[in-house]
Amino acid sequence: MFRRFIERTVESGLRLSAVLTIVTTIGIVAVLITETVQFFREVSIWEFLTDTQWTPLFAQKHFGILPLLSGTFLTTAIAIIVALPIGLLTAIFLNEYASPRFRSIVKPILELLSAIPTVVYGYFALVFVTPVLQQIIPGLAGFNALSPGIVMGIMIIPFISSLSEDALHAVPQSLREAAYGMGATRVQTLFRVLIPAASSGILASVVLALARAIGETMIVAIAAGQQPRLTLNPLVPIETVTTYIVQVSLGDIPHGSLEYRTIFAAGMVLFLFTVMLSTISFFVNRRFRQQYE
Amino acid sequence: MSKRWRAYLLDRLVGILGLAAAFIGLLFLVVLIVSIFKLGIARLSWDFLTSFPSRFPEKAGIYPAIVGSLWIFVGTALFAIPLGVSAAIYLEEYAKKSWLANVLEINIANLAGVPSIIYGILGLEIFVRTLQMGQSILAGSLTLALLVLPVVIVVAREALRAVPPSIREAAYALGATKWQTIWKQVLPAAFGNILTGIILALARAIGEAAPLIVVGALTYVPFIPRSPMDEFTVLPIQIFNWVSRPQHGFVINAAAAIIVLLVLVLGLNGIAIFLRYRSQRKVRW
Numbered sequence: 183m184f185r186r187f188i189e190r191t192v193e194s195g196l197r198l199s200a201v202l203t204i205v206t207t208i209g210i211v212a213v214l215i216t217e218t219v220q221f222f223r224e225v226s227i228w229e230f231l232t233d234t235q236w237t238p239l240f241a242q243k244h245f246g247i248l249p250l251l252s253g254t255f256l257t258t259a260i261a262i263i264v265a266l267p268i269g270l271l272t273a274i275f276l277n278e279y280a281s282p283r284f285r286s287i288v289k290p291i292l293e294l295l296s297a298i299p300t301v302v303y304g305y306f307a308l309v310f311v312t313p314v315l316q317q318i319i320p321g322l323a324g325f326n327a328l329s330p331g332i333v334m335g336i337m338i339i340p341f342i343s344s345l346s347e348d349a350l351h352a353v354p355q356s357l358r359e360a361a362y363g364m365g366a367t368r369v370q371t372l373f374r375v376l377i378p379a380a381s382s383g384i385l386a387s388v389v390l391a392l393a394r395a396i397g398e399t400m401i402v403a404i405a406a407g408q409q410p411r412l413t414l415n416p417l418v419p420i421e422t423v424t425t426y427i428v429q430v431s432l433g434d435i436p437h438g439s440l441e442y443r444t445i446f447a448a449g450m451v452l453f454l455f456t457v458m459l460s461t462i463s464f465f466v467n468r469r470f471r472q473q474y475e
Numbered sequence: 476m477s478k479r480w481r482a483y484l485l486d487r488l489v490g491i492l493g494l495a496a497a498f499i500g501l502l503f504l505v506v507l508i509v510s511i512f513k514l515g516i517a518r519l520s521w522d523f524l525t526s527f528p529s530r531f532p533e534k535a536g537i538y539p540a541i542v543g544s545l546w547i548f549v550g551t552a553l554f555a556i557p558l559g560v561s562a563a564i565y566l567e568e569y570a571k572k573s574w575l576a577n578v579l580e581i582n583i584a585n586l587a588g589v590p591s592i593i594y595g596i597l598g599l600e601i602f603v604r605t606l607q608m609g610q611s612i613l614a615g616s617l618t619l620a621l622l623v624l625p626v627v628i629v630v631a632r633e634a635l636r637a638v639p640p641s642i643r644e645a646a647y648a649l650g651a652t653k654w655q656t657i658w659k660q661v662l663p664a665a666f667g668n669i670l671t672g673i674i675l676a677l678a679r680a681i682g683e684a685a686p687l688i689v690v691g692a693l694t695y696v697p698f699i700p701r702s703p704m705d706e707f708t709v710l711p712i713q714i715f716n717w718v719s720r721p722q723h724g725f726v727i728n729a730a731a732a733i734i735v736l737l738v739l740v741l742g743l744n745g746i747a748i749f750l751r752y753r754s755q756r757k758v759r760w
Contacts, residue, residue: 185652192654193569199561200570203583203628206621210593213600268496275493290748292500297675297744298507299682301711302733305718306507309514309726336503343500367482369489390588397590399685400711404718424592424685431595431689437604445689449596453589460588464581 214453217446224440230447236410236426238444239433245444247451249410253420254452257331257402258395260416264335265391269342270384276343277350278372289344296340304404307333312405325407325419334401341391342384349383350376382466389463393456399424423452508737515730523731527697528713532724535717537732539696543612543707544681544739546700550616551623551680556673558620559627566628567635568657587625594622595689603690610691613703618690619683623676630672634665667754671747678743682736684711710736 222230225245233246272292276285312329316322322329353376361371377384399422407419408429421429427445435441526536562579570576598618608614638661646656662669687709694716696708710732717729 189652189654193565196561196565196569199558200565200579202558203562203579203586203624206597206624207582207586209601210589210597213597214593217600268499271489271493271496272500275490275497279490279493280497288497288501291504292497294741294744295500295504297678297740299684299711299736299740301682301684301714301718302507302511302737305714305729305733306510308718309730310506310510336500339500367486369482369485372489393588393590397588397592399590399592400715403685404715424590427592427596428685428688431599431691432694446596449593453593456588456590456593457585460585463588464584 210453214446214450217443218450221440221443221447224443225447234412236421238441239430246412247423247448249412250421250423250426250448251451252412252414253327253402253406253410254396254422254424256327256414256416256420257334257398257406257422258392260328260331261335261338261395261398262388262392264332265338265342266388268335269339269387269391270346272339272343273346273350274372277347278368278376289347292343293340295337298337300337300398300400301404303333303337304330304401307401307405319417322417323407323419325405325409326417327402327406327420328416330401330405331416333405334395334398337398337401338391338394341394342387345387345390346380346384349380349387352383353379386463386467389459389466393459393463396455396459397424397452399428403428423448427452511730511733511737514727515732515734518727518731519734523728524735528695532722532728535725535728537710537713537735539699540708540710540713540732541735542699543692543696544709546612546703546707547615547619547687547709548677548681550612550703551619552673552677554617554620555623555627555676555680559624559673559676560631560669562624563628563631563635564657564662567632568653568661583625583628587629591622591683592685592689594618595686597621598686598690609704610693610706611704612700612707615687615690615692615707615709616703618686619680622683622686623680626676626679627673630676631665631669634668634672635661637668638664667750671751671754674743674747674750678740678747681709681743682711682740684709684715688712688715710739 230245230247232248233244234248235244235246236249237244276289280288307329308325311333312322312324312326315329316324319328357375357379358371361375366374402422403425406422406425408421408425409419410421410426411418413420426448430441430445523536524541525538526534527538528540529535566576566579570579595618598614598621602608602614602617603610606614608617642660642664643656646660651659692712693706693708694712696706700707714729714732714736717725717732720726
């Protein structure tokens, strides 16, 4: 009797902890929706989506999210352009060319790239990378999208290389042997058999890296300039959605004011984007798992 | 002949490009660490570690930031470890293949992808405002605990999954209940791997700045926090604050503070790698 009571109590306790994760999601959605609805009572959705200026903190207020989105898009795009080829080539090399010993040493070191705090990367982008780039590109401003974008790209290499390597590794040996048996070279096997077979796993890794880049805050807050600007020019100061939230949080904006609510509207946009990406990644990943089991 | 040569050269080319790609990451890491040490190491002293922040870069120190980071580290661990491990046990041992397990799984995958700054917004509204904790260590710890919770759950589940079913079956055969089996057999067997994962998750928490800035951590703290209800700052925020200033003296301070932060974060990672290595060597099923 007593035993069964303990078993039941423990199980409900454990279930409660698991359900807390759902409460967290509900909490995030509830907080964002309540404040965003308040925000849209004062600012029209049309203005929010089409105005080309974002100046909630100035006397002449504009509430167009586009400049922040263009900033986020720009830094994310640069990061992926850097991380995708490097990450994928690294995965190919570690999986097909490197000795097991080399792989077992290099892989954990590469994973340190994503363990280093992002303020450190921000510092490095501003103090080291930007001055170096300025020597090569004369028109580069002290704050810009290029330098934090590149640094962010290096940071997310392990996301792409580790997951892509797992995906390549998961391709059954029989496929590889069949390709070799037909006289294919290693490179042919790689590009015509292995990468297509692992493509959904590779895609999932890219989506995850994208989500990480979109949500990255401190690197861009430090090195990109905190100036909302609707541009795709990587050489001038910009501001991302995340940076704007940090900027407002550092000031003394009174709770409940329209300016205060802008961070929830911006947060909502960010949240929608990342949830969309995570969902894509989840389903792509699930399909990829089912393929060979 | 020429066809075989082309195939050979192509093979070499892909190999060289791959090697170069692997080394770009490593090279970047080396340059990053060397450049920071070169600028900051001379500034590092006992005074720097035990002084309060100041308007004068050469007098400023990181004492309150270190103490704040330790508070936040302990607080986050206190909330995240029991909750995360419990949730993992439920998902792995109790709730296999129910609809609830399915929803929980999708939800945790989603939460792991939510940007840290969104957790800051959640913490600001729920802990700081609604529950009136103020901009305290408690509110900051709870926020970071929610942030690392999905990671802790994922690693703890993997550790539990690695315990072979034969261990559970042997315990059941001896008449142990489900919970006795988990508590006395499964958890101790999975302990090493769970610990490794938790240390890595907490190492991430100690480097976070964005969510704590949103929760309202201060950038200038001329006092030592004494209780969980006190206001605070942490090392990453102190670094952010110094990097944002124009004087070169503060950039040097930032480099010195980064050395301390890196020693903490990489030290924790080192411990985790060591523990993983040891548990892999010890346990053989």
